Amino acid sequence: MKNIIKITKKSGIPLIGTMYFGIMDRSTNILEIRPTTLCNINCTFCSVAAGPKSTYNNDFVVEESYLVEELKKILDFKSTPMDIWINPQGDPTVYPDLVALIEDCRNLKNVKNIIIITNGMLLTKEKIDAYKKAGLTQISLSMNAFSSKKAKELADIPKYDIEKIRKVAKYAASQLKLVLTPVYLKNTNEDEIDSIIKFAKEINATITIQNFLHNRKGRNPVSQQSWKKFLNQMKDWEKKYNIELLKVGKIEKTKLLPKVAKKGQVIEVDIVMDGKFIDEKIAVFQGRNIVVYGAKRLGKAKIKIVRASHNLYFGKLIKGT
Ligand code: SF4
Structure with missing residues (x-):
């Protein structure tokens, strides 16, 4: 059984420095915020090996007000419009204060788009309405299979219900920007991605396909596909379906927060x-x-x-x- 460590303002633990929790700044117009490492499913290819079956020792959950307070300081420092990606090493919909977090981010100066990246299992119409009302701009939905059998296999959880997720995705696409973000696993989900592309077109969602990348501390069910093969497959699909599959938003440089130490120090x-x-x-x-x-x-x-x-x-x- 893993421990859950709460990171509160009182704890005095800073929110910058690790990828596990807090705020990540890569000196672009994107700030990634990571409120929790908890996840409700066990993707067989998860780069951070999250979920109920994870075998690492500790999960982290950050106090919402503390996260927003620290985010405000960084936004003030940046003093330019920034996109906020709620992109934890877990799933944001598991975080109990997600609506408050979106709303509080929306009320901060210099916040442009607010995006969540989710597996979608906990999404409902009501939650999408609440996120939208709070100020959410986009949902990035990691849909990696279309058929029920393959979806359950990849999520590695029997109650994973792709049919329900498809219904809710259709609703999400009608309410805000929806981006489907399947991970393409060699010899595993090619046929499924064909169906996901057709589905994205049908519901008017954008789709961005990612290559599965090997991660030393993640789950690695297959080897990584070469970039050449991956890009060739993308070109084939783009031609076949007359769609863009590798679209990324505009990334701009912004000033980096001061560093406190360097390699070798x-x-x-x-x-x-x-x-x-x-x-x-x-x-x-x-x-x-x-x-x-x-x-x-x-x-x-x-x-x-x-x-x-x-x-x-x-x-x-x-x-x-
Ligand atoms: S939903 Fe994301 S964090 Fe959770 S197990 Fe899947 S890949 Fe990992």
């Missing part, structure tokens, strides 16, 4: 809690989180930064706990 940190995986702890340093490997206990420690990009930090224990 040795720093003193406070190790404050366990990480997601058994071999990780989370440390705090100058308002940022750092995922630390090799530490056994909490407390003061000396670490070496082994990776630092876009304000995401990873370190290795040198001395201390």
